[in-house]
Amino acid sequence: EPEVTQTPSHQVTQMGQEVILRCVPISNHLYFYWYRQILGQKVEFLVSFYNNEISEKSEIFDDQFSVERPDGSNFTLKIRSTKLEDSAMYFCASTRDGQIIRAWYFGPGTRLTVT
Amino acid sequence: AQKITQTQPGMFVQEKEAVTLDCTYDTSDPSYGLFWYKQPSSGEMIFLIYQGSYDQQNATEGRYSLNFQKARKSANLVISASQLGDSAMYFCAMREGQGGSEKLVFGKGTKLTVNP
Numbered sequence: 001e002p003e004v005t006q007t008p009s010h011q012v013t014q015m016g017q018e019v020i021l022r023c024v025p026i027s028n029h030l031y032f033y034w035y036r037q038i039l040g041q042k043v044e045f046l047v048s049f050y051n052n053e054i055s056e057k058s059e060i061f062d063d064q065f066s067v068e069r070p071d072g073s074n075f076t077l078k079i080r081s082t083k084l085e086d087s088a089m090y091f092c093a094s095t096r097d098g099q100i101i102r103a104w105y106f107g108p109g110t111r112l113t114v115t
Numbered sequence: 116a117q118k119i120t121q122t123q124p125g126m127f128v129q130e131k132e133a134v135t136l137d138c139t140y141d142t143s144d145p146s147y148g149l150f151w152y153k154q155p156s157s158g159e160m161i162f163l164i165y166q167g168s169y170d171q172q173n174a175t176e177g178r179y180s181l182n183f184q185k186a187r188k189s190a191n192l193v194i195s196a197s198q199l200g201d202s203a204m205y206f207c208a209m210r211e212g213q214g215g216s217e218k219l220v221f222g223k224g225t226k227l228t229v230n231p
Contacts, residue, residue, distance in 0.1 A: 033218065043160070043206060043221040056216045089158055093219075103150070104208075104219050106160035 002026045004107035006092050012113045013082055021077045021110045023092030032075045033093040033104065034067065036060070043091065049075065082114045118142065119207050119222035127228050128197045135182070136192040136225045138207030144168075148210040149190040150219065151181065155203040163205075166190055197229045 005024045013019050025032050034046040047057040049067055066078045075094075079086055092107040120139045128134040140149065151163040166174045166181045174181040182191040194201055204226050208219040 031217070035219075042223045043208075043219075045218045045220065048216065048218055050214075055214075056212065056218060091160060093160075103162045103165060105162065106152075108157075108159040111158070 004092055004094055004105050006107035006110050008110060009108065010111045012115065015084060015114055016081050019079050019082055019112065021090050023075045023107055024073050025075055025092065025094030026105055029094035029096040031095045032069070034077045035091045035093060036088040037091065038088045084114050087112060087114045118220050119209050121207055121222035121225050123225045125226045125228070127230060130199060130229055130231050131196055133193060133195045134197055134227065136205050136227065137189070138191055138222060139189045140209050141188065142209065142211065144211065150208040151192045152206045152208060153203045154206060164192065199229050199231060202227060202229045
């Protein structure tokens, strides 16, 4: 069964460094998302991406964040200058139209630790 | 204001018993979708079940069923015959927005512990 994949599974970085989190969505999906989950808290929407542009972003998604679909398969989240409060699990998700149940399929997540 | 409310931070159930996890939602859109996800300790988000606002029947998927009460704006998850492997966090979520702006909004989750 097709699945969303994410790399790396765990990333440790120092405050102020740039990180890039990578995702490969399901191949026939058209809508891509990043969510984050601070430890012990709920899953929060960051950004949605459709037709090669951001369709919506939350207030969390400030100028330090950017997303890109550099080729036909990868979808990346870049944090330019990480802060301690960026430590969280980051989930990529994808979905598409035309399904009876339009389910969001989530990747396994990348645990980002900022020290 | 909370759009998805899960009032049970933690629930306990005996193996083989049934358990209901509560979820209420708030929306003024006539068309919406409700989802339940399971998050085991390993961290991944596993899609369990979906209920559309216009669906006439309650959704079922194996041991999972959704008790959808539209007038009360509730979408409770019922897990029958609980298994030890059901121990996990469970999140209720609602689809909101249109087209490319659709997104899922999550509740705070319920931690389910299945006791042997």
